[in-house]
Amino acid sequence: MSDERHPETLPASYEDIEFDNNAQRLPLVLCLDTSSSMAGVPMEMLNKALQDWTRELHDDVSLSYSVEVAVVTFGGQGVTVWRGAQPLPPQASVSPFVPAYAFQAPVLTAAGVTLLTEALELALRIVAARKTELRTSGLQYYRPQICLVTDGLPTDGTGHLTNAWQRLVPVLTNDQAARRYRLYAIGVGNISDMGAQVLEALAPEFNARLHGFPFRELLQMMSNSINAERRGAGEEIQAKIFADFRTQRSAWDA
Amino acid sequence: MDGRLSANWKVHGLSVEGYRHRRSGVPCQDAWAHAVSDTSVVLAVADGAGSRSRSDEGSRLAVELATHRFARLAGRPCPPGEAAHALLTNAFHEVCKEFLRRTGGAAYDFATTLTVVVLTPDWLGHLSVGDGFVVLRAGRTPDGDRLFHLLPQPAAVSEYSNETVFLTSPEAEDRVSTDCVCDDGVDGVLLSTDGLAQAALSGRPPVPNASFASAVLRPLDSPGTDPGKDEDDLATLLRSDRLTALNADDKTLLRAVRT
Numbered sequence: 001m002s003d004e005r006h007p008e009t010l011p012a013s014y015e016d017i018e019f020d021n022n023a024q025r026l027p028l029v030l031c032l033d034t035s036s037s038m039a040g041v042p043m044e045m046l047n048k049a050l051q052d053w054t055r056e057l058h059d060d061v062s063l064s065y066s067v068e069v070a071v072v073t074f075g076g077q078g079v080t081v082w083r084g085a086q087p088l089p090p091q092a093s094v095s096p097f098v099p100a101y102a103f104q105a106p107v108l109t110a111a112g113v114t115l116l117t118e119a120l121e122l123a124l125r126i127v128a129a130r131k132t133e134l135r136t137s138g139l140q141y142y143r144p145q146i147c148l149v150t151d152g153l154p155t156d157g158t159g160h161l162t163n164a165w166q167r168l169v170p171v172l173t174n175d176q177a178a179r180r181y182r183l184y185a186i187g188v189g190n191i192s193d194m195g196a197q198v199l200e201a202l203a204p205e206f207n208a209r210l211h212g213f214p215f216r217e218l219l220q221m222m223s224n225s226i227n228a229e230r231r232g233a234g235e236e237i238q239a240k241i242f243a244d245f246r247t248q249r250s251a252w253d254a
Numbered sequence: 255m256d257g258r259l260s261a262n263w264k265v266h267g268l269s270v271e272g273y274r275h276r277r278s279g280v281p282c283q284d285a286w287a288h289a290v291s292d293t294s295v296v297l298a299v300a301d302g303a304g305s306r307s308r309s310d311e312g313s314r315l316a317v318e319l320a321t322h323r324f325a326r327l328a329g330r331p332c333p334p335g336e337a338a339h340a341l342l343t344n345a346f347h348e349v350c351k352e353f354l355r356r357t358g359g360a361a362y363d364f365a366t367t368l369t370v371v372v373l374t375p376d377w378l379g380h381l382s383v384g385d386g387f388v389v390l391r392a393g394r395t396p397d398g399d400r401l402f403h404l405l406p407q408p409a410a411v412s413e414y415s416n417e418t419v420f421l422t423s424p425e426a427e428d429r430v431s432t433d434c435v436c437d438d439g440v441d442g443v444l445l446s447t448d449g450l451a452q453a454a455l456s457g458r459p460p461v462p463n464a465s466f467a468s469a470v471l472r473p474l475d476s477p478g479t480d481p482g483k484d485e486d487d488l489a490t491l492l493r494s495d496r497l498t499a500l501n502a503d504d505k506t507l508l509r510a511v512r513t
Contacts, residue, residue, distance in 0.1 A: 009494040011487040013473070018465040020456045023500045024415045061495050062273045062502030131413075138458025140415035140451075179412075227274060230502065231304030232416045 023065045026142040026226055027097055027130045029123045032108065033150035034075030039110035042151065042189055042213045049215035050105035056223070057100040064101035066142075067226060070126055071096070071105075074119035076112040078157065081122060097130050116154040117165040120202070123148075124171070127181050142229050144181040147222055149215075151189035153198065169201055182206065182229075182238065184222070188213050205239065208246050221245040263295050263373060264474055267508040268488055272449060273498040283310045283366075284447050284506040287317035294328035295373040296321045299386055299506045301447035303365035303420055312364030315353060316421055320370050323348045324381075334377035338434040342372070342381040346430055353421055365420035369445055373510070378440055380405050380433040383426050385418040387451060389462045390435070391442030391471060391511075400442075402462035404455060405433050418448070441512040442471045449503035450492075474511040 010017065032046065057063055071082040080087050083096045085104040098104075127144045134141045156162045172183060185203035187196050188210050199207040210218070225241050233241075271282035283302030288295065298320040302309025324345040332341050349368070357364045367384025380388055388405040395401060408431040411417050419429040444467060446454060456463045470491075473484040491497065492505040 009490075010496055011490045011494075013478075013487045014469050014491045016465060017453075017469045017491075018463070019453060019496065019500065020463070022452045022456060024452065061498045065499035066502075135413075138460075141413075142416050143414050179414075228305070230416055231274070232418070233305040237305055 022139055024140045024142060024230075025068050025134055026066050026229065027068050027070070027127055027134075027144040028222065028226065029070050029072060029127060029144070029146045031072045031074070031119050031123045031146060031148040033114060033116070033152065034073040034108050034110050034112075035114040035152060035155075036075070036111050037114075037152050037189070038075070043108060043110040045213045046215050047105070047107055049219055050108075052216060053219040053223070054103055054105045057103060060100075060223075062230075063223065063226065065099065066230065067100040068097040068130070069100055069103045070098070070130075072119050072123050072126070073106075073108060074115045075110055078113075079115050079119045079122055081126065082106045095130060095133065096126055113157060113159045114150065114152050114155040115157065116148070116150055116198075117162070117168060120146075120148060120165075120168060124175070124181075142226075143179060145184070145222065145226065145229075146181055147184045147186065147218070148199070148202070149186045149188060149218070150195070150199070151187065151191050153192065153195045165198055165202065172202055176205070182225075184208075184242075186210060186218060188215075205235075206242050208242070217245070217248075262512055263290070263510045264513050265290065265295065265297065265508070265510045266474055266485075267297075267299075267506070268485065268492065269504065269506040270489055270492045272504040273502040275504060276493075281310045282504045283313055284449065284504040285310075285313035285317045286445070286506050286508045287321045288508065288510075289321035289325040291325060291329065293374065294325055295510065296324045296328065297371040297373075297443065297445050297508050297510060298324070299369050299445045299447055299508050300421075301367045301384065301386060301449070301504070301506070304503070306363050306365045308360065308363040309365055312353075312357070312366040312422075315356065315364065316349070316366045316368045319349045319352050320345075320368055323352070324370055324372050328372050328374055328379075332374070334434050334436045338377055338379050339432045342370075342379045342432045342434075343430070346370075346381055346383070347427070350421060350426065357422075361422045365422045367418060367447065368421050369447075371443055371445055371510075373443070376436065378435040378437070378443075380435070381430060382408055383419055383421055383423075383430045384408070385410075385448040385451070387446055387448070387455065389444040389446075389454060389467050390437075390440050391444075391467065392437050392439040400464070400468060402464050402467045404460060404462050405435070406431060415448075442467075442475075443510040444470065445506075445508040447504065447506045449501050449505035450497070450507060452500035453497050470507060471509055471511055474509055
């Protein structure tokens, strides 16, 4: 990865040590709904939350060198994968993952359809590819995390509701059993009961239906979860962090 | 390795809390200890599990028990090879038994890794459960540069680097690894917990980062005029942003050089 930057705080007697850029990595994919229903205030709040969270990541010495962020959006006419603030062309060979210290949040706009299924499939592919790259490079890594956020129901390319997402369920079930990544599926805004059921089917352990658009709190929860993962936290602790987040949100909403 | 070992090895250890623990006021969960006698030097480091409530006590208990039990068994004459492996395994068994006796039903909360090196006049023994590691200094390149060697580590338990085996894990006795090294040329030893793995090792399969190992053994080979400054500098290195960027865990370095 380019954009290397290193804090230089070594005592003079150790200045001759040569370090590799071999921090343990934690790939994180933000898989975000940018369909037309997110237009207006929700999208403004999402962009603001992404900017603030990016600044916090840059300021956190421990997260900024280990977390790698990729963004996948679904809206407009299809699915877009971003490398930081830049959308990547389809079939691009460059990795969309950017080390957190170099990550710049994209400025997203809302329009179009909700290709949630295709976006999540793309997220799974880039996570698998990144793990292969890290292994090949001899770099150690933590379990990747994927955070899916939507306020609606999956549609096809013409905007019609579709059950295509059901093809993902056995894949996700198998992957979760193999602990290939941890998937969070978060419903925001006025997501319907049916929308919430889709998220529950996709991510039985880590799904939530949040009132409003608490993107900032959501991203902070992801950072907390990442920190816990790096401490070696087990499933029970991750479940508690998520349960606390859900409970706290309910208290705020009350 | 001849003569009185207590006079032949200089030992220094240091543990510092990691970035996250420093910010949240959580105590360091790493520990180190050593025991020196005329017949052996025992070095031990331990890394308490970050997610367990009393793992700082667990790591301290582990190194305390290890230095005592390993030193006691190594006090009797023992040839290298199978007998040495058996000695290491027996000592580990005693440590586990006593650890579980003292922590009782709460053993899960005390989870910790353990890495031990035993220096005897005839051989060097190594035992590890979890992801601690040991680097030896022995020999030189044709150009005269010092050579460093990573002792074999137990097999990883999963593809993820934060998952490991603890002294208290049911599978600990199956996952422990032992080595016996017979090499009079070993004149430097480094033990560390995984918090320094990225700084001290590189590549795949991992090999020692010679610039790191050389630098941290240098103050023991050639101490400065102020031992306090040597220790402060090492602590500054271990707490530096440069090392935190590689790994934000607690860090422990236990060093020994032949005098």
